Amino acid sequence: MSSHEEAHFRSIVKAISYRICAAIATTTIVFVFTRKFALSVGIGLVEAFVKVIFYYVHERVWSCIKIGKKAHPLSSLPVDKPLDARDMEQVKAKLRDLGYIDDS
Numbered sequence: 001m002s003s004h005e006e007a008h009f010r011s012i013v014k015a016i017s018y019r020i021c022a023a024i025a026t027t028t029i030v031f032v033f034t035r036k037f038a039l040s041v042g043i044g045l046v047e048a049f050v051k052v053i054f055y056y057v058h059e060r061v062w063s064c065i066k067i068g069k070k071a072h073p074l075s076s077l078p079v080d081k082p083l084d085a086r087d088m089e090q091v092k093a094k095l096r097d098l099g100y101i102d103d104s
Contacts, residue, residue: 006063015055023048 027044031037083091095101 006059008060011056011059011063015052015059019052019054020046022051 008028026047027040030043031040034040092101096103
């Protein structure tokens with residue numbers, strides 16, 4: 001996963017938190033129009049459950065779309081294994097030597 005992609009867990013948490021806020025708004029709107037509390041809560045719960053799935057799918061599709069994303073210049077390098085702390089220090093040292101990192 002590149003630094004510009006979101007983890008599935010992050011997309012799920014964002015979807016749930018957004019849907020909670022939106023479900024409260026929907027429940028409130030339905031209650032204002034109907035004055036029926038049980039109906040309002042029922043619609044709010046169903047709407048939240050269904051739309052969290054739609055939001056998650058939407059987020060995952062957009063994570064694959066490159067419009068507006070800036071690719072990191074090193075993201076095209078093929079890396080066969082995760083870098084450990086020692087590897088990262090060597091990469092940082094080389095980038096520093098090449099003038100890409102300024103320690104000041």
